[in-house]
Amino acid sequence: MAKRIDVTDLNVYYGSFKAVEGVSMTVEPRSVTAFIGPSGCGKSTFLRTLNRMHEVIPGGRVEGKVMLDDQDLYAPSMDPVTVRRTIGMVFQRPNPFPTMSIYDNVAAGLRLNGVKNKKTLDGIVESSLKGANLWTEVKDRLNKPGAGLSGGQQQRLCIARAIAVQPQVLLMDEPCSALDPISTLAIEDLINELKSEFTIVIVTHNMQQAARVSDRTAFFNLKATGEPGRLIEIDDTTRIFNNPSEQSTEDYISGRFG
């Protein structure tokens, strides 16, 4: 179910502006990789290139190579729609579809894939909501609007929606930054459980969170504003936090930054 991502020499542009330069990294299957770094260094930008969501932004384009096991995500024959069905994404702000019920939100991706059978849908909706630790809270109101849930519940609903289609990889862009500490913990627990099944990449500004949930950590930085962001280093999380190889990583982590 989980696959390895291999990125080689990736540049990302918005129009003529080069936002990210020369990133190469490997993301191991069934692991959690955290992206940290100062604001504007291109974490979101780079994350979105992993499922071609950057193409949604006018002017967004890449150079370089991203492999999912042996599939080239940017091969001319590769359909971005297929890529996104394989590599799911959870956004910073919970974004359940407001006109849909909780059930329909989770079923949305499956329906896009042509699953119509009510029994199958019921089963997957239930297992996804359980997988997102939301089932007990919503099982009695599956037909109520998803927008009526709390922020934390909405975010878990979005996670349920993303895992319902059984992606190989789950990308999360600051999934807890709009949430309170309790909801944040609930999501971190969830990430810990999900990594047995999925490859997870998470962007976070919260060092403790990166330390708590991730196996590997990638530090991004930029030399100056207007310069493209770069990957400074990627290593085991314990190493990055205790004994990084780069001085700038250490400065950033210990708060001696800028």
Add this chain to the structure above:
Amino acid sequence: MSSVTGVSATDELPGPDGRPPLSGDAASTGRVGDRIFGGAATLSGVVVIVLVSLIAVFLIVQAIPALADNSANFFTSREWAPGGDNPRFGILEFLWTTVTASTLAMLISVPVGVGVALFITQYAPAWMRRPAAALVDLLAAVPSIVYGLWGLITFSPFFKPVQGFMEDKLGWFPLFAPTGISGGTIFFIGIVLAIMVLPIVTALSREVFDQTPLAHKEGALALGATKWEMIRTAVLPFGRPGVISASMLALGRALGETIAVTFLVSALADGSPWTWSLFNGGETFASKIANNAAEFSNPSKTGAYIAAGLVLFVLTFVVNSIARVVIERRKAFTE
């Protein structure tokens, strides 16, 4: 012509924190400015309601004597001979013509308008969007007499062979049965009305589609939706209340449209036989009243026309109420 304006999808959508927007007194701070503005707003609201009620009362009061004298059934008769000692008049023909022509106009303009709006907001290249939107807004402001003229002079000759073809091939179906009338048929008027209201439907739909939050669109795309699937999952549901409002506004205009229709209709001769055909002539409420304004010579004659106007008033009201109900039923899901 009232309509369901003032309802937009954005009014009803929760804010970023998921709560419904503040409304009514909950948002008031009780300060002077707030109270003055609140008072002014309430007053305007009351004035509108009172005015509409007064118009209804006026219509009813004027219509009652004429209706009491009427010796034909007002709703089921096709005769129209108000005035005289033994007035006989009924609205069946106008009701049929008005409703079928307007329905046809909606059947054409809503899908096309929504399609054009989707094209402008979702498919058109970025450089084209603003000019296209401006153009549509401009078209929405063209007076209906212009559409009437265009229909008569340009479109009518073009439509004749189309009607001939349809009568030929589909004439077995009662709605398309040949009647010998060409020119201002119900079908033709329906099309001209459709073209007339198309810009309104398009302009308002474009407006709501354009406001679909990026987060919802990205949510759908990230699930692996194609463009069209994204539109179905994110854009259309978001724009739905707005499209309904737009359609009702357009329908209101179509039902009450006077000038263009007056211009184009082929009035039926007295006593011509009933037919279901859309290729029949016939007058709408508005065109009948406008065409015969010169006849308002005595109260009982005038009363007959006012009674017809009252039906149009009620019709518009009912249509708007239905739209309201449709929007309300979905409201739980947008709050």
